[in-house]
Amino acid sequence: MSHTIQDKPKLMARVRRIQGQAAALEKQLQNETDCGAILQQIAAIRGAVNGLLGAVIEGHITHHLVLEPDEAQRRDDLDVVLQVIRSYVK
Template identity: 65%
Template sequence: MHTVKDKAKLLARVKRIQGQASALEKLLAQEQDCAAILQQIAAIRGAVNGLMGAVIEGHLVDHLVEEESLSARQQEAEAILQVIRSYLK
Protein backbone atom coordinates (compact mmCIF):
# COMPACT_ATOMS: atom_id res chain seq x y z
CA MET A 1 0.00 0.00 0.00
CA HIS A 2 1.34 3.40 -0.98
CA THR A 3 0.65 5.09 2.37
CA VAL A 4 2.72 2.43 4.11
CA LYS A 5 5.50 2.55 1.53
CA ASP A 6 5.63 6.38 1.67
CA LYS A 7 4.88 6.59 5.39
CA ALA A 8 8.02 8.52 6.38
CA LYS A 9 7.56 11.15 3.67
CA LEU A 10 3.86 11.56 4.42
CA LEU A 11 4.47 11.87 8.15
CA ALA A 12 7.16 14.48 7.50
CA ARG A 13 4.61 16.49 5.52
CA VAL A 14 2.06 16.19 8.33
CA LYS A 15 4.61 17.36 10.90
CA ARG A 16 5.44 20.33 8.69
CA ILE A 17 1.74 21.20 8.50
CA GLN A 18 1.47 20.90 12.30
CA GLY A 19 4.40 23.30 12.67
CA GLN A 20 2.80 25.74 10.28
CA ALA A 21 -0.51 25.55 12.16
CA SER A 22 1.30 26.20 15.44
CA ALA A 23 3.01 29.20 13.88
CA LEU A 24 -0.37 30.50 12.71
CA GLU A 25 -1.78 30.07 16.21
CA LYS A 26 1.12 32.12 17.64
CA LEU A 27 0.64 34.85 15.04
CA LEU A 28 -3.03 35.12 15.94
CA ALA A 29 -2.38 35.00 19.69
CA GLN A 30 0.24 37.74 19.39
CA GLU A 31 -2.10 39.84 17.24
CA GLN A 32 0.43 40.02 14.43
CA ASP A 33 -0.01 41.80 11.13
CA CYS A 34 -2.76 40.50 8.81
CA ALA A 35 -0.28 40.04 5.96
CA ALA A 36 1.83 37.64 8.04
CA ILE A 37 -1.28 35.73 9.07
CA LEU A 38 -2.51 35.48 5.48
CA GLN A 39 0.94 34.31 4.35
CA GLN A 40 0.93 31.57 6.97
CA ILE A 41 -2.56 30.45 5.95
CA ALA A 42 -1.40 30.29 2.33
CA ALA A 43 1.62 28.21 3.36
CA ILE A 44 -0.61 25.77 5.25
CA ARG A 45 -2.96 25.46 2.30
CA GLY A 46 -0.04 24.77 -0.02
CA ALA A 47 1.32 22.12 2.33
CA VAL A 48 -2.08 20.40 2.63
CA ASN A 49 -2.50 20.50 -1.15
CA GLY A 50 0.93 18.94 -1.56
CA LEU A 51 0.05 16.17 0.90
CA MET A 52 -3.25 15.53 -0.86
CA GLY A 53 -1.50 15.42 -4.24
CA ALA A 54 1.07 12.91 -3.01
CA VAL A 55 -1.57 10.60 -1.52
CA ILE A 56 -3.80 10.85 -4.59
CA GLU A 57 -0.87 10.07 -6.88
CA GLY A 58 0.05 6.98 -4.85
CA HIS A 59 -3.57 5.89 -4.76
CA LEU A 60 -3.99 6.25 -8.52
CA VAL A 61 -0.86 4.24 -9.24
CA ASP A 62 -1.50 1.48 -6.69
CA HIS A 63 -5.25 1.13 -7.02
CA LEU A 64 -5.92 2.04 -10.64
CA VAL A 65 -2.85 1.76 -12.84
CA GLU A 66 -1.46 -1.42 -11.28
CA GLU A 67 -4.84 -3.01 -10.39
CA GLU A 68 -5.62 -5.96 -12.65
CA SER A 69 -9.33 -6.30 -11.88
CA LEU A 70 -11.56 -4.01 -13.95
CA SER A 71 -14.30 -3.98 -11.31
CA ALA A 72 -11.80 -3.06 -8.58
CA ARG A 73 -10.42 -0.25 -10.78
CA GLN A 74 -13.94 1.07 -11.34
CA GLN A 75 -14.69 1.02 -7.61
CA GLU A 76 -11.42 2.76 -6.77
CA ALA A 77 -11.97 5.36 -9.48
CA GLU A 78 -15.39 6.22 -8.07
CA ALA A 79 -14.00 6.38 -4.53
CA ILE A 80 -11.18 8.75 -5.49
CA LEU A 81 -13.54 10.91 -7.54
CA GLN A 82 -15.79 11.31 -4.50
CA VAL A 83 -12.83 12.35 -2.38
CA ILE A 84 -11.63 14.84 -5.01
CA ARG A 85 -15.14 16.33 -5.34
CA SER A 86 -15.34 16.71 -1.57
CA TYR A 87 -11.86 18.23 -1.37
CA LEU A 88 -12.58 20.79 -4.07
CA LYS A 89 -15.78 22.07 -2.43
Protein backbone atom coordinates (compact mmCIF):
# COMPACT_ATOMS: atom_id res chain seq x y z
CA MET A 1 0.00 0.00 0.00
CA SER A 2 1.31 3.42 -0.93
CA HIS A 3 2.21 5.70 1.93
CA THR A 4 0.11 8.48 0.40
CA ILE A 5 -2.94 6.23 0.72
CA GLN A 6 -2.06 5.39 4.33
CA ASP A 7 -1.47 9.06 5.14
CA LYS A 8 -4.35 10.31 2.97
CA PRO A 9 -6.40 12.00 5.74
CA LYS A 10 -3.41 13.99 7.01
CA LEU A 11 -2.24 14.91 3.51
CA MET A 12 -5.74 15.92 2.45
CA ALA A 13 -6.04 18.13 5.54
CA ARG A 14 -2.82 19.87 4.53
CA VAL A 15 -4.10 20.35 0.98
CA ARG A 16 -7.37 21.81 2.26
CA ARG A 17 -5.46 24.27 4.46
CA ILE A 18 -3.38 25.33 1.46
CA GLN A 19 -6.56 25.81 -0.58
CA GLY A 20 -7.99 27.97 2.20
CA GLN A 21 -4.82 30.02 2.37
CA ALA A 22 -4.83 30.49 -1.42
CA ALA A 23 -8.49 31.57 -1.32
CA ALA A 24 -7.65 34.07 1.43
CA LEU A 25 -4.79 35.41 -0.70
CA GLU A 26 -7.11 35.81 -3.67
CA LYS A 27 -9.57 37.72 -1.48
CA GLN A 28 -6.77 39.94 -0.17
CA LEU A 29 -5.69 40.76 -3.72
CA GLN A 30 -9.27 41.47 -4.81
CA ASN A 31 -9.77 43.76 -1.81
CA GLU A 32 -6.46 45.53 -2.43
CA THR A 33 -5.17 44.61 1.02
CA ASP A 34 -1.90 46.09 2.24
CA CYS A 35 1.09 44.46 0.54
CA GLY A 36 2.61 43.49 3.89
CA ALA A 37 -0.38 41.27 4.69
CA ILE A 38 -0.26 39.82 1.18
CA LEU A 39 3.42 39.00 1.53
CA GLN A 40 2.74 37.35 4.88
CA GLN A 41 -0.03 35.24 3.32
CA ILE A 42 2.24 34.18 0.45
CA ALA A 43 4.91 33.17 2.97
CA ALA A 44 2.31 31.15 4.90
CA ILE A 45 1.25 29.35 1.72
CA ARG A 46 4.86 28.61 0.86
CA GLY A 47 5.42 27.21 4.35
CA ALA A 48 2.34 25.03 4.05
CA VAL A 49 3.44 23.69 0.66
CA ASN A 50 6.92 23.03 2.04
CA GLY A 51 5.36 21.12 4.94
CA LEU A 52 3.29 19.03 2.54
CA LEU A 53 6.32 18.33 0.37
CA GLY A 54 8.34 17.36 3.43
CA ALA A 55 5.65 14.97 4.67
CA VAL A 56 5.37 13.22 1.30
CA ILE A 57 9.15 13.02 0.87
CA GLU A 58 9.52 11.61 4.39
CA GLY A 59 6.91 8.95 3.67
CA HIS A 60 8.50 8.16 0.33
CA ILE A 61 11.94 7.73 1.85
CA THR A 62 10.63 5.59 4.68
CA HIS A 63 8.38 3.34 2.64
CA HIS A 64 10.21 3.18 -0.67
CA LEU A 65 13.85 3.41 0.35
CA VAL A 66 14.16 2.12 3.90
CA LEU A 67 11.49 -0.59 3.89
CA GLU A 68 11.70 -1.66 0.21
CA PRO A 69 13.40 -5.09 0.03
CA ASP A 70 14.22 -4.93 -3.70
CA GLU A 71 17.46 -3.03 -4.31
CA ALA A 72 16.65 -2.16 -7.93
CA GLN A 73 13.30 -0.71 -6.86
CA ARG A 74 15.03 1.30 -4.11
CA ARG A 75 17.35 2.84 -6.73
CA ASP A 76 14.37 3.77 -8.92
CA ASP A 77 12.55 5.28 -5.95
CA LEU A 78 15.66 7.21 -4.97
CA ASP A 79 15.79 8.68 -8.47
CA VAL A 80 12.23 9.94 -8.03
CA VAL A 81 13.12 11.73 -4.79
CA LEU A 82 16.28 13.22 -6.26
CA GLN A 83 14.42 14.52 -9.31
CA VAL A 84 11.84 16.23 -7.11
CA ILE A 85 14.51 17.78 -4.90
CA ARG A 86 16.48 18.99 -7.94
CA SER A 87 13.40 20.62 -9.47
CA TYR A 88 12.47 22.16 -6.12
CA VAL A 89 15.81 23.82 -5.49
CA LYS A 90 16.08 25.33 -9.00
